[in-house]
Amino acid sequence: MDQRSDDIHTAADRRTLGYLPLSSYAAIGDGRSVALIGTDGSIDWWCVPNLDTPPMFDRLLAETSGGCFLLTPDEPFEVSRRYLDGSNVLETTYVTMSGAARLTESLNSGTAGRLPWCELARRVEGLSGRVRFRLQLRFGTRADTICPFLSRNDNATTFHAGSVIGMLRYSEGVEIGEEADDGILGAIEVGAGERQVVAIIAGEDEPLVAEAAETIDRRIDTTDAEWREWSGNMRYDGLHRPLVLRSALALKLLLYSPTGAIAAAATTSLPEGIGGTKNYDYRYAWIRDASYTIKAFMRIGAMAEAKAAFTWLIKRLDEHGAKVCYRLDGRMLGEMREVDLPGYRDSRPVLAGNQAADQHQHGIYGDILETAARFVAAGHVLDPKSAATLARTADECAERWRQKDCGIWELEEREHYTMSKISAWQALARAVELADGGHIPGTSRERWARARDRVVAWIDENCWSEKLQSYVFFPGSTKLDASLALAVRFGFDGRERLEKTLRAIDRELRRGELHYRYNGVEKDEGCFLACSFWVVEGLALLGHREEACGRFDRLVALLDAGAGILPEMMDPEDFSFLGNMPQGLTHLALIQTAATLSGEPV
Numbered sequence: 198m199d200q201r202s203d204d205i206h207t208a209a210d211r212r213t214l215g216y217l218p219l220s221s222y223a224a225i226g227d228g229r230s231v232a233l234i235g236t237d238g239s240i241d242w243w244c245v246p247n248l249d250t251p252p253m254f255d256r257l258l259a260e261t262s263g264g265c266f267l268l269t270p271d272e273p274f275e276v277s278r279r280y281l282d283g284s285n286v287l288e289t290t291y292v293t294m295s296g297a298a299r300l301t302e303s304l305n306s307g308t309a310g311r312l313p314w315c316e317l318a319r320r321v322e323g324l325s326g327r328v329r330f331r332l333q334l335r336f337g338t339r340a341d342t343i344c345p346f347l348s349r350n351d352n353a354t355t356f357h358a359g360s361v362i363g364m365l366r367y368s369e370g371v372e373i374g375e376e377a378d379d380g381i382l383g384a385i386e387v388g389a390g391e392r393q394v395v396a397i398i399a400g401e402d403e404p405l406v407a408e409a410a411e412t413i414d415r416r417i418d419t420t421d422a423e424w425r426e427w428s429g430n431m432r433y434d435g436l437h438r439p440l441v442l443r444s445a446l447a448l449k450l451l452l453y454s455p456t457g458a459i460a461a462a463a464t465t466s467l468p469e470g471i472g473g474t475k476n477y478d479y480r481y482a483w484i485r486d487a488s489y490t491i492k493a494f495m496r497i498g499a500m501a502e503a504k505a506a507f508t509w510l511i512k513r514l515d516e517h518g519a520k521v522c523y524r525l526d527g528r529m530l531g532e533m534r535e536v537d538l539p540g541y542r543d544s545r546p547v548l549a550g551n552q553a554a555d556q557h558q559h560g561i562y563g564d565i566l567e568t569a570a571r572f573v574a575a576g577h578v579l580d581p582k583s584a585a586t587l588a589r590t591a592d593e594c595a596e597r598w599r600q601k602d603c604g605i606w607e608l609e610e611r612e613h614y615t616m617s618k619i620s621a622w623q624a625l626a627r628a629v630e631l632a633d634g635g636h637i638p639g640t641s642r643e644r645w646a647r648a649r650d651r652v653v654a655w656i657d658e659n660c661w662s663e664k665l666q667s668y669v670f671f672p673g674s675t676k677l678d679a680s681l682a683l684a685v686r687f688g689f690d691g692r693e694r695l696e697k698t699l700r701a702i703d704r705e706l707r708r709g710e711l712h713y714r715y716n717g718v719e720k721d722e723g724c725f726l727a728c729s730f731w732v733v734e735g736l737a738l739l740g741h742r743e744e745a746c747g748r749f750d751r752l753v754a755l756l757d758a759g760a761g762i763l764p765e766m767m768d769p770e771d772f773s774f775l776g777n778m779p780q781g782l783t784h785l786a787l788i789q790t791a792a793t794l795s796g797e798p799v
Contacts, residue, residue, distance in 0.1 A: 217236065227312070249480040252339075448785060727780075727785075
């Protein structure tokens with residue numbers, strides 16, 4: 198995957214073909230929000246001011262009526278794009294019959310970090326001939342729950358969309374035509390060596406600074422330099438370094454800098470199967486995803502991000518107890534609700550909120566205590582309050598591990614999921630290790646040790662199938678669960694049974710280089726990309742490195758269609774992207790697998 202994609206588009210493609218493929222989108226971000234940009238120059242998703250606030254641009258979920266910010270050549274074009282090296286600044290080159298031009302896009306930051314407003318900047322540079330771009334700013338209505346409008350005074354024309362206020366800033370050569378309450382139309386034309394910039398400055402219920410277009414233009418380069426400085430400090434020199442770097446940059450987009458929370462993804466309701474109902478809101482911080490991301494950050498030396506996210510998790514545990522997910526500001530999620538939008542390619546429902554907020558998953562315990570163990574193994578120190586919180590979490594796990602839960606896949610049916618029991622074992626094993634090292638209070642150490650061993654005995658007695666030669670989804674089931682590949686990484690007992698389980702997962706759930714999550718989902722969803730990386734990593738850890746390297750290479754080759762951001766799932770037949778994106782779990786699984794293949798300690 199070389200972070201570049203090439204396609205042929207016309208300005209009428211959307212009206213003719215409908216929604217763009219998800220692989221046609223790239224993402225930019227500023228540590229607070231993320232925007233998705235199509236190859237045709239349309240920004241179709243942007244939540245302002247935060248990742249988990251309502252979208253200002255939502256064309257991704259409502260093709261004909263959603264908000265967007267379009268900047269596209271007004272004649273047929275060929276397009277190529279890439280992220281600038283070591284950066285989340287996006288560069289797209291358009292070639293038409295009349296000439297060529299380059300579009301550079303950024304959610305800007307300043308020299309001192311994130312700006313106190315949202316600043317989406319788009320620079321157009323002429324390369325040859327003359328290229329004319331059509332400009333359209335269409336305001337979203339949040340499924341007809343708000344009515345955007347313009348207001349004018351002596352200083353600026355501003356637009357209002359609910360609580361969001363914004364303004365369009367542009368250089369002198371930009372042609373602005375119609376300005377109406379529902380949007381703004383205009384054009385940009387550049388010849389070789391010419392340069393124009395157009396930008397949106399926005400905020401929520403706050404005064405706006407009317408920055409000059411030239412200042413915004415310069416900040417694109419400042420932002421690029423900030424990204425390159427960050428990625429240049431990454432300590433990873435193993436296999437597939439460009440891939441690992443790109444995934445690290447994608448994960449950084451999902452880190453909500455005001456609090457340190459890590460969003461699972463930047464979008465809501467992108468379908469796991471086109472036309473299906475598995476459309477979920479991932480713009481929140483899951484204990485699982487955040488824990489895995491923290492470990493990936495630690496493995497590549499991004500300690501500031503790892504520490505910020507770990508601190509955020511510990512504080513949420515202390516404040517709310519062991520919950521599945523939280524809002525990015527640390528509050529609990531409200532009630533999930535349906536949003537009256539048609540959905541991506543008519544896939545409904547479109548949702549805000551997530552039902553997992555009210556679930557219980559034993560995986561929470563393993564995730565947070567494993568993260569703590571990795572943190573101290575790297576030489577870092579726990580404070581007394583955090584240590585006490587972790588000890589209480591281990592006590593809770595020892596008390597609750599026999600209960601049914603909703604499992605890693607957040608299913609409505611509560612069962613004794615094998616992976617949940619392994620996660621409980623993981624939590625108790627790490628708690629014992631932390632207590633033995635003097636990192637957390639050891640008052641309950643012996644109880645944890647006994648419970649750890651009882652969990653192992655329970656799993657061996659109830660979750661192994663001699664017929665299938667595999668651990669099963671839950672006792673009495675004939676289904677397999679691809680997430681059991683993680684048991685190898687966790688260091689669960691029984692090498693022979695783990696290897697047989699991996700081979701069974703391949704037999705039952707593998708389609709080419711991809712894997713379904715578990716048996717029976719083939720009609721409803723695509724293959725879950727993280728699972729395929731977990732299986733490859735498991736094989737490597739069990740001594741099959743050469744096989745794992747080959748499978749890793751073939752797997753990442755399938756992902757080359759995108760610009761460098763990865764989704765949750767992929768269709769195994771046509772390899773189209775499915776699910777929310779950029780999906781943190783996919784990117785961190787790629788990082789961890791590449792690092793394992795490079796021989797770095799787990």
